[in-house]
Amino acid sequence: MYFSENIEPIVIGPPTRHPVLWYLWFEHQVPKIVRKIQPDLIVSPDGYLSLNSRVKSLAVIHDINFLHYPKDLPWSSRVYYNHYFPRFAKRADRLATVSEYSKSDISKSYGIEPNKIDVLYNGHNEIYQVYFGY
Structure with missing residues (x-):
């Protein structure tokens, strides 16, 4: 990734993939x-936010899909997503998504x-053009 000189990216992420630990991470560790x-801004590329932080945020x-196809996820993840993602969306100062359809759905x-909500279409790395000849 490339950043302007006045941007210092600090990457943190949950050390797990379980809803109980997500809760502990985002609601207790992230605020600390x-x-x-x-930071001036929190950018969450996967949509998760801390509800206990007042820093400006952009959630992607x-x-x-979990609303439309709930059986595609384990029960615990489904419960977490259904409970927290509406709150994350409302908490975020701005939202970004990848299509007009997703924007309307959200x-x-x-x-x-x-x-x-801003639509930011998925991009690609130029290396794939070279590698695949497109």
């Missing part, structure tokens, strides 16, 4: 880290104003 480093929610499903 945020208080320590005092690719889709809310807006309608979570009662989010469409003007709070």
Whole structure:
């Protein structure tokens, strides 16, 4: 990734893939880290946010497929997503998603104003053009 000189990326992430540990990470550990480093903005590329932090945030929610196909996820993940993702979406100062369809779906499903959601289409790395000849 490339960043402007006035941006210092600090990458933190949950050390697990279990909903109980997600909760402990985002609601207890992340606020401690945020208080320590005092960022201007939190960017969450997977949509998760701490509800206990007041720092401005941008959450990227690719889709809310779990609402439409709940059986595709384990019960514990489904419960977590259904409970927290509407709250994450409302907590975020801005949302980004990958298509107009997802924007509409998030807006309608979570009662989010469409003007709070930006569409950022998926990109690609130029290395794939060289490798595959496209």
